[in-house]
Amino acid sequence: MSQVGTVVSVFIDSPGLFLDKPFDYSVQSELAQSVEVGQRVFVSFGHQFKSGVIWQVHHKVAIGEKVKPILDLVDDQPVLTPEQCSLASWLCERYACTMYDAITAILPGAFRVKGDIVIQPVQTALVPDDITATPLWGSIARDKPTERALFAQFGKSARAQVAAWEKAGYLRRRLIVKEEVQAFEVSWLVRQRPAQELQAAAEVRRKRASKQARLLEALARAEEIEWKRSEFSRDTVEALVREGWLIEQVRPKSRLKWAKQKVAAPPELTESQARALAHIREQLDAGTARTVILHGVTGSGKTEVYIRSIEDVLARGLSAIVLVPEIALTPQMVGRFYARFGERIAVLHSALTLGERRDEWGRILRGEASIVIGARSAVFAPVQNLGLLIVDEEHEPSYKQEEAPHYDARDVALERASSFGALTVFGSATPSLQALYLAEHGQARMVTLPIRVNQRPLPAVEIIDMRDELRAGNKSLFSDRLADEIEKTIALGQQVILFLNRRGFASSMLCRACGEGMHCPHCDISLTVHRDAHGMRLVCHYCGYEEQSPVECPACGERALRSFGIGTEQIEQSLKETWPQLRALRMDVDTTRKKGSLKHIVEQFEQRQADVLIGTQMIAKGLDFPHVRLVGVMAADTMLEVPDYRANERTFQLLTQVAGRAGRAETDGVTIIQTYRPDHFAVLAAARHDFPSFYREERMQREVFSYPPFCEMAVFLATHSDEVLSRGAAARFERELRRASLPDGTVVLPASPSGIRRIEDKYRYQVVLKYQRWEDVRDIVDPAFRLVKQRMNEYGGACRLDVNAQRI
């Protein structure tokens, strides 16, 4: 006979396709009123205890015989808002991912609960004497021990006894969650009476107590202010608290210390900033989901426009999310926001500890922080009343996540904007073709900042043909022009940035006698040459394999090994040899692995403790160094060589962004681009700051060859240590697609080895699919993917599907 009660459907915290559906659990009557969608629960699943998230709640339904009760609630409050729950469902549909992947993306690290199950008596009075007399019961009643401790003491047989007593209703298990505690607090002054009354009271005090008058006025304007960051003394505050005008509220504070900046006075907007802001306001007033593309040249002051738009949004009682390509690269950005908004900002990125992240989440959920700044995953922040989403450096590839669920933060931003009726701002000096396509089709509005804040021209860019340098007998890495400008810049007391998109000493090592290259034994890729105190090392950038560089060619035995393709380490060395007195810093993946090292390099360069900064694309992402006069691009070709349909776009963006680091404050900037392909349109357009001509040419090529934004691509990838199985899986996926009736215009490219056929001894085969709209092909592609993936998992391999892939 079945009972009637409350049942919840729960997504279990466990990957695996067969778990990708909710499981039903009953809820004990004393907990039935507390369960909510989005809350975490603890349940037994098979022979394990697992946490999960409640997806649906059904009250007053028949509870089947086999339905197990939940063990406990993890939180009093849901960890996912209803909007985030629908966002998770949307992610599953948009990216063909599992709910596990979707929830893990939204709640990184928090899906999983750390805790102990303790066993407690329910009502000792009702328990028969023969039970209370046993040592096992005694221990439970006395200590409320954790399950682990209890079984350690009484052995496995206690398990059955506990289960029986639990069934009889004498015992229950409870989950004790281990969470980190809030460590810091901060005081806010909060208005207690209407603004008009405060204004009147301020008027009365103007002469006799001017400080009190100022505080009353501030609160009439702002409702609440952060005490520490204001000018008001304890006496002033306490006098007004006694009279009931305001109260002091102590709130938990972020344990993150971003900057100790004082509140900065807002600068006066330039004419074009004011115009851009007016456009954005107009769109905000519309109150429905809108998209603005803020196309502002480098140094045009986009950040100030973001800040003013956010002030506007806050005044409307709404909140904002600001995405930056990589938070570690933008301590400057956080510093600027902190200087204006103080503790009202929360910062989210992947390098936070779980405790730090929980603090920030808590502050966002409670509404104490209404501006969230962060990298890609901050797009999922649990904000309510979202009014504005800003995606800074919109063109950056890091907004696309390479692992499941393969989401694109720009897509997610638009989706969230549409459920909140919010405004999305995509800001960039080099908007992506995707963004421009939106504008062309009336789905976004272009707003431009055509000139730099300091009124200076964009840096003059010179292209140097490195073939001429060779012909003239210059074998150095520095062309004569670049060498001259380095010396001139240093003589002027200014700074230099040297950019090269390749780390290491050299990209490969070859035998000049027999032509044999040094390859990774586990990957189909050349080993990169690195140089340190112990000499040359060969390193695989894909699997981490390392060896000492051989003296003789392992194939022919001649001493004829030579390195090819310069990297950042070589520039550093060559710079030191040519100008021993120069102080140089290098910023690439190798010098920034340690936590805080990147920030340290940025600060050293900011404080002019170095003359030259050598770096990879890390230095192109929105850093603002006012004393840089010269930017040298060591080899524009390294970016063009990448086998990717977006290589031209990426080259144009990187060159424009890097050039834009020059001449940002008091001097004009100079940029020198060294290249073997001086006629390439992406190089020429970047040198001439000619965005429209680049866009026209690139757009045409994409259309002709049918690449995004003229279609969307999904890339299926199978990996297995057995090449036959990997190829077989890709071939099967391809056949499944071809058998189905895909809409006209959909293209399935034949299964083939991916760009690098083998990584870490696993063979990689792919299938590329081009289509117009995902929703038209999803019902064919998703089941085919699940079918092949399931089988591949059984064989110990893996499959992934990257929907809306940004590269092949």
Ligand code: ADP
């Ligand atoms: P972008 O992101 O467009 O390259 P930034 O936002 O970094 O430009 O601004 C460039 C510099 O100009 C920054 O140092 C910033 O503080 C300064 N700035 C921005 N707006 C103004 C303004 N209205 N008046 C004076 N300085 C400004």
Ligand code: ZN
């Ligand atoms: Zn390798």
